[in-house]
Amino acid sequence: MTTTTLAVLVPLLPFLGAAAGLLLGRSAPGFVRPLAVLPTLAALVLAAVVAARQGGGPALDAVTELTPTGSVPVELALHIDGFAALVAVLVGTVAACVQIYSTGYLRDDPRYASYAALVSLFTSAMFLVVYSGDLMVLLVGWEVMGICSYFLVGHYWETPEARAASLKAFLVTKLGDVPFLIGLLALATETGSFRITRILAAVADGSLGHPTVIALLLLAGVAGKSAQFPLHTWLPDAMAGPTPVSALIHAATMVAAGVYFVARLLPLFEASRAAMVVLAVMAAVTMVGSALAALAQDDIKRVLAYSTIGQLGYMTGALATGDRGAAVFHLLAHGAFKALLFLAAGVVIHAAGTNSLAAMSRMRGLRDRVPDAYWTMTVALLALAAIPPFSGFFSKESVLGAAEHVATGHTEHAPGAAGWTVLVAGLIAAVLTAAYATRLWLLAFRGRGAEAPDHGRQPVVMNAVLWVLAIPSLALGGLAFRLLPDWFDGHDLTPTLATSVLGTGVALVGGIVTYAAWRHTSALAVRTPLGAVAAHPEGDAALVESEAIATHRPAYGDLASAPDPSDPGRLLLGPVHRHAAAGFHLDAVYTTLFVRPVRAGASLVRFLDREVVDTYVRAAGGLPRLLGAAVRRAQTGNVQTYVSALLAGTVVLAVAAVLVATGA
Amino acid sequence: MHLAYPAVLSALLFCTGLYGVLARRNAILVLMSVELMLNAVNLNLVAFDVWLSRAAEETLHSGQALTLFTIAIAAAEIGIGLAIVLAVHRNRGTADIDKLRDTAEGHEPDGPDSDTSDSDTPATGTAAEKAEATA
Numbered sequence: 001m002t003t004t005t006l007a008v009l010v011p012l013l014p015f016l017g018a019a020a021g022l023l024l025g026r027s028a029p030g031f032v033r034p035l036a037v038l039p040t041l042a043a044l045v046l047a048a049v050v051a052a053r054q055g056g057g058p059a060l061d062a063v064t065e066l067t068p069t070g071s072v073p074v075e076l077a078l079h080i081d082g083f084a085a086l087v088a089v090l091v092g093t094v095a096a097c098v099q100i101y102s103t104g105y106l107r108d109d110p111r112y113a114s115y116a117a118l119v120s121l122f123t124s125a126m127f128l129v130v131y132s133g134d135l136m137v138l139l140v141g142w143e144v145m146g147i148c149s150y151f152l153v154g155h156y157w158e159t160p161e162a163r164a165a166s167l168k169a170f171l172v173t174k175l176g177d178v179p180f181l182i183g184l185l186a187l188a189t190e191t192g193s194f195r196i197t198r199i200l201a202a203v204a205d206g207s208l209g210h211p212t213v214i215a216l217l218l219l220a221g222v223a224g225k226s227a228q229f230p231l232h233t234w235l236p237d238a239m240a241g242p243t244p245v246s247a248l249i250h251a252a253t254m255v256a257a258g259v260y261f262v263a264r265l266l267p268l269f270e271a272s273r274a275a276m277v278v279l280a281v282m283a284a285v286t287m288v289g290s291a292l293a294a295l296a297q298d299d300i301k302r303v304l305a306y307s308t309i310g311q312l313g314y315m316t317g318a319l320a321t322g323d324r325g326a327a328v329f330h331l332l333a334h335g336a337f338k339a340l341l342f343l344a345a346g347v348v349i350h351a352a353g354t355n356s357l358a359a360m361s362r363m364r365g366l367r368d369r370v371p372d373a374y375w376t377m378t379v380a381l382l383a384l385a386a387i388p389p390f391s392g393f394f395s396k397e398s399v400l401g402a403a404e405h406v407a408t409g410h411t412e413h414a415p416g417a418a419g420w421t422v423l424v425a426g427l428i429a430a431v432l433t434a435a436y437a438t439r440l441w442l443l444a445f446r447g448r449g450a451e452a453p454d455h456g457r458q459p460v461v462m463n464a465v466l467w468v469l470a471i472p473s474l475a476l477g478g479l480a481f482r483l484l485p486d487w488f489d490g491h492d493l494t495p496t497l498a499t500s501v502l503g504t505g506v507a508l509v510g511g512i513v514t515y516a517a518w519r520h521t522s523a524l525a526v527r528t529p530l531g532a533v534a535a536h537p538e539g540d541a542a543l544v545e546s547e548a549i550a551t552h553r554p555a556y557g558d559l560a561s562a563p564d565p566s567d568p569g570r571l572l573l574g575p576v577h578r579h580a581a582a583g584f585h586l587d588a589v590y591t592t593l594f595v596r597p598v599r600a601g602a603s604l605v606r607f608l609d610r611e612v613v614d615t616y617v618r619a620a621g622g623l624p625r626l627l628g629a630a631v632r633r634a635q636t637g638n639v640q641t642y643v644s645a646l647l648a649g650t651v652v653l654a655v656a657a658v659l660v661a662t663g664a
Numbered sequence: 665m666h667l668a669y670p671a672v673l674s675a676l677l678f679c680t681g682l683y684g685v686l687a688r689r690n691a692i693l694v695l696m697s698v699e700l701m702l703n704a705v706n707l708n709l710v711a712f713d714v715w716l717s718r719a720a721e722e723t724l725h726s727g728q729a730l731t732l733f734t735i736a737i738a739a740a741e742i743g744i745g746l747a748i749v750l751a752v753h754r755n756r757g758t759a760d761i762d763k764l765r766d767t768a769e770g771h772e773p774d775g776p777d778s779d780t781s782d783s784d785t786p787a788t789g790t791a792a793e794k795a796e797a798t799a
Contacts, residue, residue, distance in 0.1 A: 632769040633769070635767070635768060635769035636765065636768050636769075637764075637765030637766060637767045637768025637769075638761070638762065638765060638768075639761060639764075640685070640686055640687075640694075640761060640762075643685055643686060644686055647682070647686070
């Protein structure tokens with residue numbers, strides 16, 4: 001088979017698996033698990049074959065036009081360069097891991113069939129986004145991912161948190177998608193094509209009229225999908241979905257789609273210096289703000305969600321400095337270790353019976369209950385904190401190195417201000433990242449207090465997947481930074497000495513300071529008992545998790561934080577903690593700015609509808625009713641009156657007929 | 665015979681019938697007035713048939729044939745009408761058209777109480793009625 005055929009099969013197989021899974025889900029439950037796992041695994045193998053054949057050479061382009069569609073043609077196009085081939089392998093790996101993990105995680109879930117089919121559909125859409133060479137086809141995948149995310153976040157729809165979170169995720173990302181669509185159409189109008197290759201050729205010619213407007217419109221969609229400030233608020237709430245979904249969609253793949261999109265069209269964004277500065281500021285605010293918020297969260301998954309936002313900020317920062325190689329390198333490394341972190345967090349939540357770090361810090365021996373999750377999570381957290389030689393170190397240093405390169409004025413394609421912004425924010429975020437990674441590890445695995453509850457052995461599939469993902473988290477960076485430039489633009493990704501020392505140094509400082517703070521505060525933990533545990537020794541992990549989410553607010557008074565004085569984050573952040581825990585009140589600001597005006601507008605419309613429009617409708621009904629009442633008075637029941645009226649009418653008609661006949 | 669005589673007679677008959685239908689109270693008299701009007705029409709049919717067929721070469725006397733139909737239908741109609749009047753009189757104790765206003769707008773159908781109270785009087789009244797009807 002040719003590479004093109006293989007590449008077409010990659011998105012097609014999970015799609016067929018999803019369709020078959022949805023159709024057979026009820027009638028043949030025995031086929032659901034194979035139908036979920038096997039197409040995804042096959043797609044992974046094919047994606048790997050495509051990557052091997054592409055081999056970082058010139059981009060593979062294949063086009064077919066099904067039907068003419070009017071002015072600007074929409075074509076089924078593949079555009080597989082080094083970026084697409086490698087990102088597809090990452091997507092396939094994480095999707096296959098998540099599907100296998102889910103067979104254990106949701107083993108007793110009554111809605112597993114639709115869940116697995118939706119995950120397959122999502123995988124297919126993500127492959128489509130990665131391989132597509134036509135922006136309209138890319139948009140189809142982009143929106144299918146959005147709707148899958150909506151359904152999967154709302155998987156535990158019995159809990160109000162999940163319902164609210166799924167709606168919020170959908171609405172906020174749509175808010176970005178509308179300008180995104182307008183931007184795509186404007187781009188196609190200016191360049192006359194939706195094909196990425198033609199658009200990039202037009203950009204190279206300089207024939208693009210309004211690059212700033214288009215780039216900013218596209219950035220809105222990217223900010224919504226990749227959870228960048230100011231449209232990031234949906235991602236922490238989306239943690240109300242099952243953990244494997246968080247790992248696949250909200251950590252490794254879908255949220256990276258925005259970054260990937262910018263990486264594909266980077267020359268377009270580089271054509272506008274304003275867009276690059278906006279991108280850099282967006283990345284800087286996102287990095288620092290999300291890292292502060294992550295330090296204050298109590299829900300282990302919300303810590304990871306804010307961490308994802310911050311790491312995506314690093315990727316957009318790399319793009320703002322014009323180095324897409326570094327951005328996609330960090331995307332690949334982050335996809336592996338963040339998926340691992342989430343999947344391990346799922347195991348931890350199952351074992352602890354709670355998602356609250358405050359409750360975990362009062363449990364002894366949690367790490368002995370889940371040794372696999374303990375070790376793999378340690379690896380992933382070290383990668384997250386960018387400690388050498390873990391993969392996160394190399395990818396993050398490539399980002400910082402690119403920023404330093406731009407800041408010192410070695411390049412002309414990106415403004416120096418963007419370089420400085422990204423570099424400074426990146427270093428601050430590196431301290432905070434190390435701090436919250438240390439805090440997460442200390443609170444989850446170094447707790448003191450009562451013995452951790454026994455939920456029995458974790459399913460083997462769940463633990464095995466953790467070790468599979470631990471390999472790239474450990475080794476990907478060190479192996480790849482020499483090979484990847486051949487696949488990417490050829491930019492050197494080797495860490496430079498200055499940023500490596502600086503980055504590792506600040507990360508170590510963050511970690512050590514957090515450790516000191518924890519030593520200081522952990523003594524307080526014994527004095528304030530805290531903790532609500534959902535104990536279901538027989539239930540599967542999904543049941544435990546959904547109960548943990550549902551009980552967090554009743555038990556601690558808030559979805560995000562817990563009143564825990566022994567939290568080192570509280571000591572480190574000081575007065576900022578309260579604001580950071582609430583995500584810097586951005587939700588409240590949005591409530592005031594958008595939700596309340598919309599509600600007020602809705603009640604105004606309701607008033608106009610009920611009181612004004614309905615008045616006309618009621619009058620239209622009431623007037624004939626009044627006339628009818630007047631006519632009904634003639635209905636006396638006396639037959640002779642009727643006959644008299646009949647006679648009078650006949651006479652009138654006869655006279656009229658005579659008059660007409662005689663022509664008078 | 666000039667056509668005017670039967671025409672005027674039938675007009676007089678029709679007007680008498682019309683007056684009876686509009687003005688009489690007793691249902692039986694109303695029915696009789698209807699018969700008068702029908703017969704005025706019959707008279708017209710016969711008279712005009714004769715007048716028209718006088719000029720025609722060949723005629724089927726369809727006016728007279730139609731008169732036969734009308735007489736037959738009128739007989740049937742009066743039979744049914746009288747039966748209805750009898751039934752109403754047996755039920756209500758009256759055949760006065762002014763009092764039979766059940767189809768008036770806003771008329772409340774008789775409750776079960778009034779039915780039971782009514783059921784005695786017609787029972788006693790039926791015998792007298794029958795006697796009246798046969799007399």
